[in-house]
Amino acid sequence: MRWTIPAGLTAIALLLTPSAGADTGVDDLSKSQAFTLSATLVNGCVLGSGSADVTTFGTLSFGTISSLDVPVDAVSSQGTGSIVLKCTPGAPVTLALGNGNNVSGSISAGRRMINTATSETLAYQLYQNAARTTVWGNGSNGGTTLVLSATGAVQEYKIYARVLTASAMPSAGNYSDSVLVTVTY
Template identity: 40%
Template sequence: MIRLLGVLMALWLGLQALPARAATSCSLTSPTLSFGTVSNGLVDTITTFNINCSTGAVALLANARVTFCVGLPAGTGGTTITPSRTFANSFGDRLNYQIYSDAARTSVFGSGSASSPAWAMYQMQYPVPVLGGSGSGTVTLYGRYPASQLLSAGTFTSTLAATFQYAYNEPILGTPPYPANCTVGSPTVTGNSGLITATMSVIANATVNPSCGTYVTEPMNFGSSTGTVLANIDRTAVFSLTCVNRSAFQIGLDNGSNADGAGNRRMRVGSTGATVPYELYQNAARTLRWGNVLNSSTVPGTGNGSAQSLTIYGRVAPTSAATTSPGVYTDTVTVTITY
């Protein structure tokens, strides 16, 4: 009996000398998923964030195992996860995008364990010696911006208040099994286990630059006149363009290829022949000259994503017989689009 008591006392004292167990703690960074400047083509991008876990001292050499899940909601840019998430600009215009958990971009990142699509689950193991240990891992978000969208100019963003949930098994000795999922609420092995929920933010963004294209111009034909021009000859021409929605633009017209020293427009016979003065205007009353000075003589507009037409109002004023010669009078005016 005395010999057995001595063995029990030694074992009790030995356990008291071992360090106490401590809970596992995990944290993660908040990434930005940036698509950069987008237009009508498909854009794929990725971002990563780091998972860092630490476990305090356990009794003996051991391995901690963590199962963690990341859930991404629809975000502030829209209300749906599938078929597409959306981000929005300051006007409330929206563009589609999606976040996947795999490089093939087939598994959509969901928001939780019971939702469809579900959140993404990962596992991590790291050694925990007598003085404690830590481990880290990287999670990749795979983003896709689909092609052929109706564009609007602006910066598009969406903030996703993601859920980060993890369960861990922290043994005294050896390597435990991984927690079966991120929602276990009680220990799954003999030892220390836990369930923690935290939050993080994912910011998705893209930029659509103002842009204009698909220009169509038509000639302004003042017709024919016999001899001296005795009265105003008024004609119009239409200039058409297509600009990305909300693209602010200004249309300028230069003074043509035959302008005089004061910048007055002229039509000329051939390259060196006689000239006839004319003017181009912004309005039907022909009181606002259409020029090329930004914010002054140019015509402003805002794109709507469809073809838009602007009318150019022209006038040939009466001329004297001394300055009018037979022939075909022409001029070339350059249109400048600033956006």
């Protein structure tokens, strides 16, 4: 017996014949391929104890002073003048303090707070240590920088401040200054 396929049905028969390796619509084949993720972490610091930089470290206050016969000391704390930061672990970090707004050049003789009403000044100094022997500066202004290794956790660096003695007492009033903190990493 011989089968004869009419000419019009030959094309349909060829279309219905499965070819080798073609997808049958059944999930009988699968392939897997991995992809790679990467990130490069660079040294960085956030000023303050949160996840975003702070706009101020607060105010270190000497309180009320009635005499300058002896030095008046103050120590910062978090929120009142201490430098608080969180940096990449192991990052070499340098903390530098500027001159303040009322001294140019060397701070070795002291920085100056000013009474804006009278333009009189009050001499003070900032130190890295409780003994008040290491003047904190920027390395070229008469004081030294503080070099540290970051831990990755929030770190607080206290400022040990001193109002210097004066032979003549300036006028009563409010005296202030602003000192720029520079963090290099």
